[in-house]
Amino acid sequence: MEKKYYVEMRGVNKSFGSFQASKDIHFGIEKGKLIGLLGPSGSGKTTILRMLAGLETEDSGDILIDGNIVNHIPASKRGIGFVFQNYALFRYLTVYENIAFGLRVQKWPKAKIKARAEEMLQLVGLEETAKRYPNQLSGGQRQRIAFARALAPEPQLLLLDEPFAAVDAKVRQELRSWLREMITRVGVTSIFVTHDQDEAIEVADEIIVTNQGRIEQIGSPKEIYRNPQTPFVAQFIGQSAEVDNFRQFTGFTNAESNAERAIVRPEYITVAKQGEFLKYSLDAEEGVVEQTAFRGNEIELKIRLKGNLLTARRLLDDAPVEVGEHVRVFISRVYAFDEQKAYVIENAALNTQESLVI
Amino acid sequence: MKQNKRKQRRVIPGFGLSLGVTITILSLIVIIPLCSLVIFTAQLSPAEFLKTVTSARVLASYKVSFTTALTASLINAVMGLIIAWVLVRYDFPGKRIMDGMIEIPFALPTAVAGISLTHMTVDSGWVGQLFGRFGIEIAYTRIGITVALVFIGIPFVVRSVQPVLEKVDPQYEEAASMLGAEKSYTFFRVILPEILPSLIAGFTMAFARCLGEYGSVVFIAGNMPFETEITPLLIMSQLQEYDYASATSIALVMLAAAFLILFVNAVLQSRSSKIVSGIE
Ligand SMILES: Nc1ncnc2c1ncn2[C@@H]1O[C@H](COP(=O)(O)OP(=O)(O)OP(=O)(O)O)[C@@H](O)[C@H]1O
Ligand SMILES: [Mg+2]
Numbered sequence: 001m002e003k004k005y006y007v008e009m010r011g012v013n014k015s016f017g018s019f020q021a022s023k024d025i026h027f028g029i030e031k032g033k034l035i036g037l038l039g040p041s042g043s044g045k046t047t048i049l050r051m052l053a054g055l056e057t058e059d060s061g062d063i064l065i066d067g068n069i070v071n072h073i074p075a076s077k078r079g080i081g082f083v084f085q086n087y088a089l090f091r092y093l094t095v096y097e098n099i100a101f102g103l104r105v106q107k108w109p110k111a112k113i114k115a116r117a118e119e120m121l122q123l124v125g126l127e128e129t130a131k132r133y134p135n136q137l138s139g140g141q142r143q144r145i146a147f148a149r150a151l152a153p154e155p156q157l158l159l160l161d162e163p164f165a166a167v168d169a170k171v172r173q174e175l176r177s178w179l180r181e182m183i184t185r186v187g188v189t190s191i192f193v194t195h196d197q198d199e200a201i202e203v204a205d206e207i208i209v210t211n212q213g214r215i216e217q218i219g220s221p222k223e224i225y226r227n228p229q230t231p232f233v234a235q236f237i238g239q240s241a242e243v244d245n246f247r248q249f250t251g252f253t254n255a256e257s258n259a260e261r262a263i264v265r266p267e268y269i270t271v272a273k274q275g276e277f278l279k280y281s282l283d284a285e286e287g288v289v290e291q292t293a294f295r296g297n298e299i300e301l302k303i304r305l306k307g308n309l310l311t312a313r314r315l316l317d318d319a320p321v322e323v324g325e326h327v328r329v330f331i332s333r334v335y336a337f338d339e340q341k342a343y344v345i346e347n348a349a350l351n352t353q354e355s356l357v358i
Numbered sequence: 359m360k361q362n363k364r365k366q367r368r369v370i371p372g373f374g375l376s377l378g379v380t381i382t383i384l385s386l387i388v389i390i391p392l393c394s395l396v397i398f399t400a401q402l403s404p405a406e407f408l409k410t411v412t413s414a415r416v417l418a419s420y421k422v423s424f425t426t427a428l429t430a431s432l433i434n435a436v437m438g439l440i441i442a443w444v445l446v447r448y449d450f451p452g453k454r455i456m457d458g459m460i461e462i463p464f465a466l467p468t469a470v471a472g473i474s475l476t477h478m479t480v481d482s483g484w485v486g487q488l489f490g491r492f493g494i495e496i497a498y499t500r501i502g503i504t505v506a507l508v509f510i511g512i513p514f515v516v517r518s519v520q521p522v523l524e525k526v527d528p529q530y531e532e533a534a535s536m537l538g539a540e541k542s543y544t545f546f547r548v549i550l551p552e553i554l555p556s557l558i559a560g561f562t563m564a565f566a567r568c569l570g571e572y573g574s575v576v577f578i579a580g581n582m583p584f585e586t587e588i589t590p591l592l593i594m595s596q597l598q599e600y601d602y603a604s605a606t607s608i609a610l611v612m613l614a615a616a617f618l619i620l621f622v623n624a625v626l627q628s629r630s631s632k633i634v635s636g637i638e
Contacts, residue, residue, distance in 0.1 A: 053536060055532050055535075055536075074535070075532070075535045075536055076535040076536070076537075076538050076539060076540065077538070079538070080536060081536070082532075082533070082536040084529050084532070084533060086527075086529065088527065088529040088530055088532070088533040089533075090530060090533075090534075090547075090548050090551075091551075091552070091633065091634055092548075092551035092552065092630075092633060092634075093547075093548075093551075101534070101537050101539070101547070102537035102538055102539075105537055105538045105539045105540075105543060106538055133633045135633070135634060135635060149537070150536070150537075153537060153538065
């Protein structure tokens, strides 16, 4: 049976002059999901969001909301909540009036407006700011008010453009989990744009990865992370080092794949000092530490292995490794890719050892 | 603790020097002439002063000046806003030329403006003929004065609103439309408050200027005492009769009016800048 989507884009294209910002965009989103639109700067995320909102007109293709084509419905009639990157709170209206704006437009009865505005203020935990003007709020508070204003008219769909971009790192971390919780509580289908993969992976139910105006992959954070399907996703997600020929590594010599190049992520590299216990010791190879960097909860190492520079990690409590030291390195998995696709390839040692156990 | 008492250093140097220069220039070109006005007026006793500035003819001239200046400035506020809007929001051929033309009233000698406006609006002029058919006379009436003042005041409004309107973030409109607002609602609720301080500033500057305008008005006004005689003209005629004390007395009243207008403006401006800067 075909899935029932709440929001859908079907073959949408959009050009600005001769520049094509969206190429054949095709996706569907189920009701109640929180979707992350992830991609590098200029990849067309905002364009997709603005077309959904009706702030930008698509050149071709269809946009469906709740099964209806909305191409020709103006932004003001789509009933979508939108949180702008810089919030766009109305400077000359108080916080309360900002939140009530959408309700007044829809001619809600006075008492209901008051009740709803107060409810929203309570939801975002900023009741005491009702009488203030937006410029009397902190960045994080503004973000919450923008959220409250967008949600007040009870939209069925909420769009957020880089909702955390304008606040500093610590507040961003807080707001992330706050937003996740709020959206779950309200139960509104939401799409948020970000170019921060940690943010997308942490917050979203599902991630749409965009690159150069195209959608590269759609999937749960876990899928995107563990099974990148295109070379771009393999490179973009995680902290990755690229190698030109992965078959030079022990354990990958006979890999069944046409691909040559591969991505190696730190989480699939084990590093041991000489003499330290290493599970797959026979398949480890020797590398030279070129750089060590303290990363708070772990140590990041740059290791030269057969001419490739790989990034690996060791725990803070592990015996310290020094620059120039020869260490043993075991690579358990790589993401090999050719022009079109990415493939997960595991170290042959993992399979043989397993079969030995059996 | 001695150190706490040390004067706080300013971040930007040169405060003392620049303040000195400012005060010097201000007193040379503004305050000293104004003081001389007061000193001249002081030749009259308070009773004489009061009598001069409230004589029937003078009162009538206030009324003419005030009503025409106010009407003209209100017209300018609306027209200027529309012109600024068109210049900022739309692209059309000849936009640059139109933009440049706004300044003509500043550049043109006011007498030239007055003569050409009069020429156009007398009964034989083409505008005069047109309105004559409907029984409306422009030249030598208060309508004529208002027309001249509209011409003089328009750049004040356009030039104060235009740059502010240019900076209004288009996202405000997008945000309003995402909340379901129609264009006109968005304009009055969101855009207008943004540009209102500049509109008020333009309006008050035009108003203050119109109150004092002389050159362009004398030709078109006809200068009938009690009917179309503006206060600046009255001052002028007192001067021609070498009645300096009367002239300066009336001028002092005008000065007070101008100060009041600019003061009201300043109060309104600081209120809105408080909202925008977030300081309470
Ligand atoms: N109004 C416009 N006119 C011309 N080009 C535009 C316009 N809007 C976007 N573009 C172009 O379209 C491309 C995609 O822009 P978009 O804003 O969607 O990127 P993004 O993924 O949101 O990037 P970022 O993370 O930097 O916000 C960019 O190359 C941009 O230059
Ligand atoms: Mg963007």
